[in-house]
Amino acid sequence: MTGNFWQGRLPLLVNLPTLNIAFLRFWELIRLWVWSAPGLLVLAVLAWRQQTRGSGGWVLGVAFGLTVVLYVFFPASQGLGWGARYYQSAWGALPILAAILLIRPDVDVLRRIALTAALAGLILVVPLQLAYARDTAQGFYGGSASVDGGSASIRALSSPGVDLYFVDFNGSEDTSITFATDTSLTGKVVLVSYGPVADQEIVDRYFPGARLVIRNSVGSGYARQ
Secondary structure (H helix, E strand, O other): OHHHHHHHHHHHHOOOOOHHHHHHHHHHHHHHHHHHOHHHHHHHHHHHHOOOOOOHHHHHHHHHHHHHHHHHHOOOOOOOOOOOHHHHHHOOHHHHHHHHHHOOOOOHHHHHHHHHHHHHHHHHHHHHHHHHHHHHHHHHHOOOOOOOOOOHHHHHHOOOOOOEEEEOOOOOOOHHHHHHOOOOOOOOEEEEOOOHHHHHHHHHHHOOOOEEEEEOOOEEEEEOO
16 A cells, blocks of 8 residues: 555655646746735845844745745646645745835835835736636636536536536646535536546446446546436
């Protein structure tokens, strides 16, 4: 059991980064930086450079940097929009570092600039971000984040009677639709496909009697009734 974990499962969690993954992580960081508050990272870097080695602020900045670097060793894409989860968990370090800088009495001008930029962003940028997020969600899910709303993968497998979907998410950016699965398993169910053989094994074990209705490059669709 342990050997199977080290040989089969661990490389799915930690692996040497490829050029594609390194580029993806870089783009995720840039996207998160621009999407949140571009000036925040700048203020945090300025604050960190003024911290003494070993201080709380210095350790906080190092922890953020290590998170960014080590995330490169996670070999999978977590999807556009819902991705960069490890960056998001560490992003809280930046406003703390920025606050350490702005509470100093000798940065009154910088503090006013930051306040003005924050208010301008609240008035001008946030409405644009909300509109973009709404249009993006409608584009990916057809106006709904549920299985019934349908992603491109679900629509490609839709056939009469299909209520069990095995989706091959390789190269896809709609993995988050799996969160819409009804946990009672009474409605439509979306699972990750690991190939036709593995899909059929899961059907035989957990959904006996389900019949294959459709199979294509996207995955497989079964009817449980």
